[in-house]
Amino acid sequence: MSLHIGVRPLALAYVACVFFDLAAAGIPQPERRSGYGLMSPETRAIQDDDTGNPGMLWVLDGEALWNRRAGAADRACSDCHGDARASMKGVAARYPAFDAARGRPVNLEQRINACRTGRQKAPPLPYESGDLLALTAYVGRQSRGLPIGIAIDERTRPFLEAGREIFFRRQGQLNLACAQCHDDNWGAKLAGSPITQAHPTGYPLYRLEWQSLGSLERRLRGCLTGIRAETYAYGAPELVDLELYLMWRARGMKMETPAVRP
Amino acid sequence: MARAVITMPAQAKRGEIIEIKTLAAHAMETGFRRTQTGELIPRDIIRRFTCAYNGVEVFRVDLHPAVAANPLIAFTTVATESGTLAFQWTGDNGYSVAETASIRVE
Numbered sequence: 001m002s003l004h005i006g007v008r009p010l011a012l013a014y015v016a017c018v019f020f021d022l023a024a025a026g027i028p029q030p031e032r033r034s035g036y037g038l039m040s041p042e043t044r045a046i047q048d049d050d051t052g053n054p055g056m057l058w059v060l061d062g063e064a065l066w067n068r069r070a071g072a073a074d075r076a077c078s079d080c081h082g083d084a085r086a087s088m089k090g091v092a093a094r095y096p097a098f099d100a101a102r103g104r105p106v107n108l109e110q111r112i113n114a115c116r117t118g119r120q121k122a123p124p125l126p127y128e129s130g131d132l133l134a135l136t137a138y139v140g141r142q143s144r145g146l147p148i149g150i151a152i153d154e155r156t157r158p159f160l161e162a163g164r165e166i167f168f169r170r171q172g173q174l175n176l177a178c179a180q181c182h183d184d185n186w187g188a189k190l191a192g193s194p195i196t197q198a199h200p201t202g203y204p205l206y207r208l209e210w211q212s213l214g215s216l217e218r219r220l221r222g223c224l225t226g227i228r229a230e231t232y233a234y235g236a237p238e239l240v241d242l243e244l245y246l247m248w249r250a251r252g253m254k255m256e257t258p259a260v261r262p
Numbered sequence: 263m264a265r266a267v268i269t270m271p272a273q274a275k276r277g278e279i280i281e282i283k284t285l286a287a288h289a290m291e292t293g294f295r296r297t298q299t300g301e302l303i304p305r306d307i308i309r310r311f312t313c314a315y316n317g318v319e320v321f322r323v324d325l326h327p328a329v330a331a332n333p334l335i336a337f338t339t340v341a342t343e344s345g346t347l348a349f350q351w352t353g354d355n356g357y358s359v360a361e362t363a364s365i366r367v368e
Contacts, residue, residue, distance in 0.1 A: 051269035054332040057287045060265065211289070211331035 026183045026249065027197055034253060035196035038187065039262055043208070047260035055137060055206040055258025058130070058213045062138025065131060071122025077135075080119060088142040090149075093255050096244045098155050105159050105244050108136050109215060110235060127234035133213045137204050140257030148201065148255060150248040163245025166238060172229030178242075193262050199250035200243070202259020213258060216243055266359050268349060273366040274341035282313065282321075283336045286351050286359065292327040308353035311335055316345040325353075341367045 036044060050056050066077045066084055081087045096105040099114070106114065112135050113124040125132035152160055167178045181190070182198035189195070203216040210218075217239050221231040232238045269283040286308060293305025305327060313321040320339045344367045351359045 051267070051283050052285065052334050052336075054285065054287075054334070057265055057267065057285065057332060060267065208330075 026179065027186070032197060032199065032250070032253065034199055034201045034256065035261055036202070036256060036259065038194040038196055043260055043262050046206075047202075047256065053206065053258065053260060055204075055213055055260060058134045058137040058204070059141045059258060061130070061134035062136070062141075065135055066138055071116065071120035073119060073121040075120050077115070080115075084138060084142055088139045090143050090146050092136075092140040092143040092257060093146050093148045094151060096240050096247065097151065098153075104237065105156055105240055107217075107235075107240050107243050108139060109217075110240070112136065112139070128215060128218055133204050133215065136215065137213060137258050140204060140255065143255040144257055146255050147252045148247055148250050150244065150251055152248060156244065159241045160244055160248055162238075163241035163243070163248075166242045167245055167249075172224065172227035174227045174229075176227040178223070198246060199253055200246050201250055201253050202256035202261070204257065205259040205261055207261050209262065216246075266349070266351060266361050268347075268361055268363045270347070270363055271365065273368065276341060276343075276367050278341045279338050280341050280365070281336060281338050282347070283334065284311070284313075284349060284361075285332065285334050286311075287332055288351075288353070288357070290325075290327070290329055290331045290333065294327065306354045306357075308333065308351050308357060310350075310352050312350045313337070313339075314348045314350075315339060316343065317348075341365060343367050 036047065046052055046054075063084075069076045069079075078084070092108055095108040095111065097111070098104070099106040099111070101114070109127060109132055112132065116122045117124050125135070150156075170177045170180075178198065181195050186195050186197045200216050200219075203219070204213050206213050207219075217234050220239055220242060221234075224231045266284060266286040269285075271280050274280050288308050289306060290308065291303055291306040293303070293307075295303045297303060307327055307329070308325045311321075311323040311325065311333075312319055321337050323335060325333065344365060347363050347365065349361045349363070351357070
């Protein structure tokens with residue numbers, strides 16, 4: 001028995017080392033930076049000033065929705081979770097997170113909709129709808145400034161590996177992998193804008209190109225269209241796995257929700 | 263999502279120049295875009311924004327299709343007396359939002 005107790009931590013440490021080595025093939029830790037650092041001072045100024053950041057319009061809507069009763073159960077988010085400022089602090093920085101009921105990681109949008117259908121007995125909110133964006137923005141806002149901390153354990157590791165595989169897999173008619181732009185060529189220009197390192201620190205975020213707030217999945221689908229690959233549907237396991245990998249890849253970086261990007 | 267946010271100081275000294283920031287939630291659909299099937303998406307924009315300081319108009323903007331969604335309008339005025347600033351956005355399809363903010367001038 002004592003032998004087992006002695007060996008286990010060592011074995012785990014070894015596994016962790018191999019795992020981190022694999023990840024180190026990408027951008028070295030000290031060189032990681034948020035897309036914030038690559039955008040123009042003017043765009044940064046929009047994000048820095050909450051009174052001018054249009055993403056705050058969704059956050060304010062989300063606050064109203066948080067306290068509004070919905071569904072057959074006639075309950076509001078606040079009836080269970082109380083004040084989001086306390087209860088949701090740091091939550092968005094941990095998503096996607098493992099959901100025992102589904103047996104796989106779910107993103108924040110899916111988690112909110114699980115609450116809606118399960119607890120509030122209300123219909124799920126459609127992806128990219130104003131209400132779902134508002135709620136995710138409001139929950140995400142409570143984690144601003146906190147480090148991203150994805151929990152990787154035995155249950156989530158296969159999904160992380162699946163996401164990692166998608167990140168490095170060439171796909172689409174342009175035969176490009178995510179890594180070819182975001183690991184190998186970040187900082188170079190693509191259509192006039194710097195290529196970012198793909199650290200999802202500020203989602204849902206206000207994109208000037210969209211003229212609206214949008215989710216990480218919208219961004220990922222946009223990238224897939226850009227490399228002329230077939231997009232995955234919103235909420236598809238592949239997209240959530242990729243989100244999980246990207247958030248893990250950005251671990252320790254500070255949340256900026258709702259961020260502004262060009 | 264008819265919402266507008268006003269940011270301005272709650273109090274000021276007489277004669278002080280104060281900055282007022284307004285952010286209105288609006289898609290500002292230009293009227294020049296088409297759907298995937300080629301149909302024109304009708305124009306839906308904010309046409310006019312006004313600010314009245316104790317009933318006197320101190321600032322007015324006419325907006326056009328080139329203005330971005332969720333327009334941020336920031337301007338300054340001189341704090342002359344305590345009272346109310348009334349903000350009014352009007353636009354296509356009966357869009358109308360009114361907000362007020364009070365200021366104490368010493």
